[in-house]
Structures are given as C-alpha cells and as structure tokens.
Amino acid sequence: MQLIGILRWLVELGRMDVCAEVLMMSLYNAMPRVGHFHAVLHLFGYLETHPSREIVMDSAYMALTDIPQSEWHEFYPWAKEVLPPDMPEALGRAVKIVMFVDASHASILVTRQSRTGVLIHLNHALIVWYSKKQNAVETSSFGSEFAALKTGVELVEGLVYKLQIMGVPIDGHCDTLVVNPSYVKWNVH
Template structure:
C-alpha cells in the first residue's frame, strides 16, 4: 500500500438488512451508510443476490462491505478501527467469538470475512437499536405523498 498522507480519518458504518422483504422472491434488502469524520459519504440500498433463511444471515451478507482498502489506496490514513453498527445482537455476539461456525456456505464466507476483520481490529461491531440505526431507513419501503 502507498504511504498514508495527511490527517487520519475516523470511520463509522451503519448496516441493516430487512429479511425476506421482497414478497415475490423473498430476497433481503441491504442498507449501508458510511461516515468519514461524521460526514456521510456512501449510502445505498440494494437487493441481496442470494435468498437468506434468517435475518442473521441477511445481516452478515450486508456486513460484507468495505471502504478501508479504497481509502488506504488513495493514501488516506485511517484512525483506528471502523465502528460498525448493526441492530441484530446475534451478529454482534457471534462476530467476536472464534468458536462460532455456520453451516450455510454463503453465510459462512461472509461470516468468516467479518470475523477476520474483527480479529485484526479493522472493525468493531456494536449493537445499535432499530430506532436509532440510521441505515434502517434504507431497508424499508417509505410512503410518499400522493399527488392529485
């Protein structure tokens, strides 16, 4: 990696997944909102590629997102780990336990990726309630105003 230049930035990421929100295909929706120094720089909402059998799996698939590598390649220094907020307590607990395993292959790949990032202190996953998780708005159908 190139040598980092300038002042270090702090990363914070909010992640949410709405399990099986598509009533036809039962695919989940991922919502991600990434802040650099308290400024939102990336936000998106997209349908997950695979159909997950649990909200636990949906959340791990949503966590399979990263910005750190891109910033480092642009020579931006990063201050510590990325605070990663999710609203699924099982995800928070299992991401920090090396003895945890998953049987479903698609989930286990995302799970092992996230667990390795936690083990090397690149990210720290913390619980953020649904009411305060700002990525929640990216996974729900929003009602609009009707036009006459």
Template structure:
C-alpha cells in the first residue's frame, strides 16, 4: 500500500450546506472538546472522507447484515472495516443506519487520535452512503428519525 498525500477535493454538489441553527442539534457555540496538553499540529490539514455500506440480511443462516466502511485520509485509504452486525434488522434502513453509526463512532475516535499524534484535522469528515433514507435522516436538520427502536426480551 502506498500513502498518497495528494489533497482530495470535495465535489461541491456532494454536500450542500444546511442551516442547523433551528435544530435541537444546532451549531451555535459547538466546539470539539480537545485537551489543553494536546501537541501542536504540524504540516498541512488532512481531509478525511468515508464510504459506508451494509448488506441487509446478507448472512443466509442468521439473516444478519454486514457493516463495511473505508476511511481515507486525503487520497489514501488508511482503515477498512467489515463485520457482521450484532443485531438482526428487519429493514434495509435499519442495517444501513447501524453501519452509519458504526462508521461515525470510529471516525470520532480516529479524529481525536490523529490530533493527539499532531496531525492537523480541521475540516469535517465527509461520509458517503448509498441509502437515501439514512442520508435524509442524518443530513437534514428538520428531519426526525423515522425508525422505531425496540428491544424485546
């Protein structure tokens, strides 16, 4: 594997700006919590993007879905993940949403770790998915989650 330091350019049509101020998740005053003893970042800022997908009920025996994602730093893949989900989802939306949550959790930790190693990560992480329902529920500030989460014993 070769690390490609070339800067990745975000296509302007891929991520349209939204006004999150009226949402309960509004952006006013939000900042990432970083420790005071964090090393000073060196070099150029790195741009991170992720491709996420899942296959609904792909395991023919257990009917569980598989989560997969690839993380790129600039133009180089630095991490890939593929694992069977722990729950058995009844819809494609559910399995894609679990995959998106798994990728977001990983990215949150990775951004922190990169910063603690002195890598400059100033921009948001761009996450690509192929399920329109999940994208609508996670990128539109006026959207309410249309998935009922229920756990039965």
C-alpha cells in the first residue's frame, strides 16, 4: 500500500505516463496479492529506466483545423455563460482550451466498469490529466463515453472558473475531441 501511495504522488507530480497503471493497481489496495506486488515493482522498474520524462509548457496555440463546428444558439437561445460576480478584468494574451476525452468500456475485468481518461491543454501546455474508474457499470460503449464526457465537462467548467477568477482571458470555447466522433459532434462552451 505504501508503494501505491508513492506512485500516486508521482502521478500528481507529473508522471502521467503511468497514471492509468497506477489507477489499476489502486483498485487492489485493500487486498493486494503477490501478483499485484510484482506489477507494482514492474512499474518502479519502468520509472527507473525512464527517469527523464518531463512536462513541457508551451504557450503556442494548438492549431486544430479538423474539428467540426456547430452552433447551438438556435436550440438554446436563453443559455448564457454564468460569470463570477467578483471576476477581475481579464488582462494579457487569451488562452485556448482543448480537451481530449476517452473511455475504455468495461476495461476493469473484475467489475466490468469503464475507465475515464481526460487531458486538458491550455494552448500547448498539458495542465490537467485525469484517469479514474467510472462509478456505474455502463451496458454500452455509448454510455461509458457519455459518462467520460460529463466528467470532462465538469473539469473544464472548474478550470474556466479558476482562470476567470485569476483574470486570464479565454479564447472562445473549449474544443473537445473524442475518439469516436459519432458520440459528440459539438464543442463544449
């Protein structure tokens, strides 16, 4: 259990390349077996052989040209963005938010639960990485993808609120990319 705790801190500190694996090992934290211990040692072996992974903060805009654009104003004419009442004036160069969302349907073989994965970029800088098992067991891949998208939207809403409170200007809406475009064909505002 201590080794899992160390791995979880490593993920928090920026080693997102082992995020999904640490999540899978955390599932067996209550009753670990010998095989789980060997898998954790294998993770530490990977980290030892790949010590120089780093997060690059790049302020250049991410050029995404293949995203289908949709306008939902005609369907929701009353909808408007709720801004914080004590929001300071936005100063500086605007940032573009891009979110990548995916779900692996029924990937946890013991419980048949799905996993959600979310990556959120500000310009080219990856600032949020999220991998967690879903609370409910979905009967279809559509349900697991939709649950993953809901989680991603909640993360983006929290990030947008934090940026607005700090006075960071936001360039338009959040471009959302999913693996299967039949699930989502719009941009999250």
